[in-house]
Amino acid sequence: MLIHLMQHGACLSKELDPHQPLSPVGREQVMKSARAARALGLRFELVVASPKVRSLQTAEIMAEHTGYPLPRIEVTDAVKAMAPVRTTLHFIMDYEGLDSIFIAGHLPSLGLLASEILTGGPNLDIAIENSGLMQINWNIATGQSGLNWSLTPAQLAEMKG
Incomplete structure (x- = not known):
């Protein structure tokens, strides 16, 4: 299974908006x-977001650009910022058999999940x-995994699409 992890785009401060949606800069980044x-050529069989507005907005933008139906975005607490890694792993394992998933999440949980x-x-x-x-390429059955690539926003912005 290919697992694609993305931290949501930059968001507004709590002082400007307590729900912290994507900022204009964050929207452009995503x-x-x-x-x-x-x-x-990325295509996803599952797109996942946390209930936080910035995560869902990030997932929606990625879904729109990769041909994933917006109504099928899975919103779950399993990818919240402080979700236990085991919770997130079990959530992913429930989808064993899919080829490619995308998770719009938060730190520190994304880094801990990848590790x-x-x-x-x-x-x-x-x-x-x-x-x-x-x-990340993860064979859930064997436990074998490997990092295929990790791209910064600057590197992604240089790609023409």
């Missing part, structure tokens, strides 16, 4: 990353920038 995802899949624990300090995108 749009550039989504165009790059389309240029890479757990790649090393079996919190052994790696993995940072994912706002609108950065990482692809």
Whole structure:
């Protein structure tokens, strides 16, 4: 299974909006990353977001650019910022058999999730920038995994899509 992890785009401060939606800069970041995802030919069988507005907005933009139906976006607490890694892993394992999923999530949980899949624990300090995108290949049955690539928002913005 290919797992694509993206931290939501930059958001407004709580003082400006307590729901912290994507800021104009964050929306533009995600749009550039989504165009790059389309240029890479990425297609997802499942798109997942946390209940936070900024995560859902990020997932919607990625879905629109990659041909995923917006009504099928799965919103779950399993990818919230402080969700236990085991909760997120079990959520993903429920979809074993899919080829490709996308998760619009938060720090620190995305970094901890990537480390757990790649090393079996919190052994790696993995940072994912706002609108950065990482692809991990994980064979759930065997436990084998590998990092295919990790692209920063700046790298994604350079790609023409």
